Amino acid sequence: MELVRATEAAAIRAVPFIGRGDKNAADKAAVDAMRVFLGTVNFDGLIVIGEGEKDEAPMLFNGERVGNGRGPACDIAVDPIDGTSLTAAGRQNALSVIAVSSRGTMLDASSVFYMDKIVTGGAGRGVVSLDASIGDNIRELSKKTGKPVGEMVLAVLDRPRHAGLIDEIRSAGAGTRLMSDGDVAGGINAARWETRIDMCVGIGGSPEGITTACALKAIGGYMQGRLAPKDDAERAGGIAAGLDIDKLLELDDMVSGDNTFFVATGVTDGGLVDGVRRMGPVIRTESIVMRSKSGTTRRVIAEHLASKWL
Numbered sequence: 001m002e003l004v005r006a007t008e009a010a011a012i013r014a015v016p017f018i019g020r021g022d023k024n025a026a027d028k029a030a031v032d033a034m035r036v037f038l039g040t041v042n043f044d045g046l047i048v049i050g051e052g053e054k055d056e057a058p059m060l061f062n063g064e065r066v067g068n069g070r071g072p073a074c075d076i077a078v079d080p081i082d083g084t085s086l087t088a089a090g091r092q093n094a095l096s097v098i099a100v101s102s103r104g105t106m107l108d109a110s111s112v113f114y115m116d117k118i119v120t121g122g123a124g125r126g127v128v129s130l131d132a133s134i135g136d137n138i139r140e141l142s143k144k145t146g147k148p149v150g151e152m153v154l155a156v157l158d159r160p161r162h163a164g165l166i167d168e169i170r171s172a173g174a175g176t177r178l179m180s181d182g183d184v185a186g187g188i189n190a191a192r193w194e195t196r197i198d199m200c201v202g203i204g205g206s207p208e209g210i211t212t213a214c215a216l217k218a219i220g221g222y223m224q225g226r227l228a229p230k231d232d233a234e235r236a237g238g239i240a241a242g243l244d245i246d247k248l249l250e251l252d253d254m255v256s257g258d259n260t261f262f263v264a265t266g267v268t269d270g271g272l273v274d275g276v277r278r279m280g281p282v283i284r285t286e287s288i289v290m291r292s293k294s295g296t297t298r299r300v301i302a303e304h305l306a307s308k309w310l
Contacts, residue, residue: 003098004300006037007265008285010080010096012309014267015276019090026087030080030096030267031060038078038098042071048106049077049099049207062110075106077211081267083182093182093270099214100261107210107254111241114228115206115249119187120199124222130248134165134201135172141198149173155186155200162202169201184264185272187212191221195271203228213254215262218290219297225249262290273299281306 010030017026038045038060045067050060060066060078067074076098081087083094099106109115118130120141127144128137134154142149154169156162158178169176177197179186183204190200209225216223227245229235238245247253265287266273274286282303289298 001300002037002041003100003261003263004265004287004289004302006034006041007096007098007263007287008302008304009033009037011265011267011276011285012283012304014081014087014094014096018087018268021088023084023088027081027084034078034080034096034098035060035066038066039068041067043067043100044069044071044073044103045076045100046074046103047078048075048108049110049210062108073103075101075103077106077207077214079184079207079211082184082208082211082264083267086181087267089180090268091180092268092275093179093185093272094267094275095182095185095264095270095272096267097184097211097262097264099211099263101214101255102257102259105255105257106214107249108241109206109210109227109243112206112227112229112234112238112243112245114203114230115209116203116226116228117183117187117209117212117223118199118201119190119212119216119221119223121191121193122220122222124199128199128222128224130224130226134168137199138169138172138174145198147198152198153177153196155179155183155190155197156202157181157183157186157204159202165202174198182270184208184212184215185270187223188215188219188221189271191216191219210254211262213251214260214292215290216251217255217258217260217292218262218295220295223251223254225254258292260292262288264288278306279303283309
């Protein structure tokens with residue numbers, strides 16, 4: 001619940017900026033709120049995956065210590081708003097996110113900003129691979145699940161770099177769900193049994209990839225990743241930081257161990273959780289909390305007196 005309070009605060013503080021066109025202002029409001037609440041949590045937290053370097057946005061920086069210093073030593077991945085552009089435009093699926101694992105278990109991929117990913121439910125383990133073509137992955141997963149190819153849906157970030165990938169998916173006979181932003185929710189929805197998304201593929205942020213891995217460990221999903229530096233300089237920086245750039249990363253390479261937490265609160269409405277809503281004298285939030293050790297997923301609906309936030 002301490003972690004939920006931090007994502008709730010970030011989501012609530014971002015609300016005045018929904019649809020206002022200023023993603024950095026929304027991010028700063030969420031960052032400031034999250035930092036305050038993280039400072040009260042009973043742990044010795046080290047931010048391994050922070051946000052901000054990609055676009056010089058406000059950030060909780062890599063290497064920052066959070067928590068009150070008492071309690072377990074933890075690695076932290078934070079994204080005060082996963083989907084700042086979604087928030088600024090007033091679109092769906094913006095989240096406030098925190099992921100936590102035991103100290104020393106979370107891959108520090110901060111020197112390479114992007115990662116090629118493939119995410120499925122547990123049925124994809126040993127079936128799909130980044131080393132295979134997308135058409136083969138679709139057909140193999142179809143065989144494993146018994147779902148016809150023509151009924152399969154793949155989530156992909158709507159980016160020019162994915163034009164060829166999108167064509168290949170459609171040529172294989174499957175459909176696409178194009179995301180304007182926010183591939184953490186896309187990856188989690190690909191692993192949840194109750195959604196129509198069968199797979200999430202393509203190049204997205206490496207921080208989002210590590211964060212998604214924490215959630216997948218709690219819900220039995222499957223994921224592979226491979227770092228995707230944008231140029232030779234970034235590749236060299238990753239190598240200098242000790243990263244194996246070309247390694248096919250499995251879940252345990254991204255987050256080792258079996259004690260991960262993933263917490264997300266909706267900023268705007270989406271397929272994972274509802275967004276923040278003002279309802280008379282209260283502000284209502286919806287959050288999802290996942291823990292790998294127990295294999296549980298909980299939903300938290302909270303009503304906050306608006307007078308405490310105005």
